[in-house]
Amino acid sequence: MPKPYSVITEEIKDALKGKVGEERAREIKRLLKEIHWDVGDYKRLKDKLRRELAEIEKIEQARKASKSRTKTKKSTPQFCVVGAVNSGKSTLINNLAGTEIPVESYPFTTAEPQYGALEYDAINFQLVEIPAIYEGGWSGDKSTLGMIYSTDCLIIMGRSLEDFELVLKELAEQNIDLIGDRLSDGFIQTIPRKIPAFLVFDKDTTILPSSHLKKISSDEFEEIKQNMIKLTKPVRIYTMNSFNEIEEQPIVFYKDQITVKEVIQKVYRVTEESFKDAVLLEGGPNGRRKRVGITYELSDKDVIHLTFHK
Ligand SMILES: Nc1nc2c(ncn2[C@@H]2O[C@H](COP(=O)(O)OP(=O)(O)OP(=O)(O)O)[C@@H](O)[C@H]2O)c(=O)[nH]1
Numbered sequence: 001m002p003k004p005y006s007v008i009t010e011e012i013k014d015a016l017k018g019k020v021g022e023e024r025a026r027e028i029k030r031l032l033k034e035i036h037w038d039v040g041d042y043k044r045l046k047d048k049l050r051r052e053l054a055e056i057e058k059i060e061q062a063r064k065a066s067k068s069r070t071k072t073k074k075s076t077p078q079f080c081v082v083g084a085v086n087s088g089k090s091t092l093i094n095n096l097a098g099t100e101i102p103v104e105s106y107p108f109t110t111a112e113p114q115y116g117a118l119e120y121d122a123i124n125f126q127l128v129e130i131p132a133i134y135e136g137g138w139s140g141d142k143s144t145l146g147m148i149y150s151t152d153c154l155i156i157m158g159r160s161l162e163d164f165e166l167v168l169k170e171l172a173e174q175n176i177d178l179i180g181d182r183l184s185d186g187f188i189q190t191i192p193r194k195i196p197a198f199l200v201f202d203k204d205t206t207i208l209p210s211s212h213l214k215k216i217s218s219d220e221f222e223e224i225k226q227n228m229i230k231l232t233k234p235v236r237i238y239t240m241n242s243f244n245e246i247e248e249q250p251i252v253f254y255k256d257q258i259t260v261k262e263v264i265q266k267v268y269r270v271t272e273e274s275f276k277d278a279v280l281l282e283g284g285p286n287g288r289r290k291r292v293g294i295t296y297e298l299s300d301k302d303v304i305h306l307t308f309h310k
């Protein structure tokens with residue numbers, strides 16, 4: 001007796017849960033062998049599995065062919081934390097990233113850059129503490145200046161108006177323009193250098209600089225993390241497989257105007273001609289469902305199911 005259709009569908013879902021890539025393909029092949037009946041509902045089910053298998057194989061082939069291109073540099077936005085001595089840079093990174101960078105009440109505790117990692121809202125951030133700035137300090141320290149120049153974003157810390165004035169002046173002297181969020185093209189290095197930044201102050205600070213940048217208190221960790229997202233403006237695209245399961249890790253872009261085409265190019269590395277169509281859940285799993293073409297412009301947290309010609 002064939003197993004009831006509903007039982008088989010559940011079994012398939014369980015068997016494939018969490019499996020991706022080659023492992024998923026192997027499991028599908030096994031399931032196809034196991035289901036002997038190839039008529040009616042069973043046939044439709046097997047066809048669906050066969051379609052998914054073909055899709056995975058195509059994607060895996062393409063992935064293997066271009067392994068070197070799979071690592072995209074900007075998957076981890078970097079934030080350098082800059083500030084005067086004792087402004088709380090190490091303390092902030094320890095609080096956000098769970099690191100144990102030494103914190104002391106005397107100045108210049110941190111003599112070398114210190115690193116921390118933070119995952120928030122599906123984005124991996126890197127935090128780097130830059131040793132305390134003092135007047136003219138960066139002019140004689142090209143390696144520190146180089147790190148600041150090449151970072152994606154800055155967190156500027158201070159516990160007094162003088163602290164902030166010092167850092168803002170040093171940054172201006174190095175020809176660095178501070179901006180409220182990333183440029184529409186991403187973290188590109190313009191001349192003069194423009195870097196997205198915000199200020200973090202100790203709650204006892206009485207006067208803050210009249211800067212156009214956002215200002216957040218150093219104990220508002222949630223707000224700081226949210227602002228890191230706001231500043232970097234990630235476009236997170238979730239892909240969905242044939243069983244309507246949404247992948248946990250999104251594909252992340254740091255650029256405005258991302259089209260379906262760019263997702264295909266970045267992730268699947270298949271040619272445009274093999275693209276069949278895309279079904280979109282607007283803004284998340286509960287969003288409006290619509291069928292879109294290759295030039296459709298995606299938004300943050302869209303869920304997308306792509307199909308390709310065999
Ligand atoms: N009042 C107050 N003190 C703080 C705050 N954050 C840190 N501190 C204290 O300030 C001192 C310096 O803190 P750190 O986190 O080491 O500061 P830092 O900017 O890394 O210092 P350096 O690496 O020496 O430049 C320590 O005694 C901390 O306990 C804060 O938000 N408010």
Ligand SMILES: [Mg+2]
Nearest residue numbers: 089090109110
């Ligand atoms: Mg420190």
